[in-house]
């Protein structure tokens with residue numbers, strides 16, 4: 001089972017960036033912990049962070065028939081990107097949307113997501129644990145749907 005973790009713009013700044021909102025852990029720390037969880041669960045986890053919308057879109061397109069599930073924190077592209085939505089619809093790979101912060105408790109422009117209605121699930125407001133919950137849910141989903 002192959003899972004792709006995508007992180008969008010400014011998530012490379014975790015640890016430095018608004019720690020009261022996003023936590024003190026760096027993205028590297030989070031990804032290392034997720035790799036351990038993936039290994040323990042017997043799944044392959046590929047990860048990519050990019051500040052560029054087209055790089056995320058290319059990664060989604062390249063996932064066609066190569067990845068079984070996507071976990072994505074699209075950062076601010078959540079609230080702007082019809083193109084990311086279309087890329088996810090194109091490959092028809094099930095995905096979970098993750099946000100560290102509770103986007104519904106923040107500015108109104110963060111309340112809408114272009115991805116949530118086509119996601120298998122959405123996790124927000126639980127900090128880095130949200131990624132772990134998403135990985136756990138992805139593995140369960142694949143175990144029930146892939147054989």
Ligand code: DQA
Nearest residue numbers: 010074075076099100101110
């Ligand atoms: C975020 C929430 C977005 O609104 C914001 O633009 C981010 C991070 C989160 O993880 O809480 O960059 O996706």
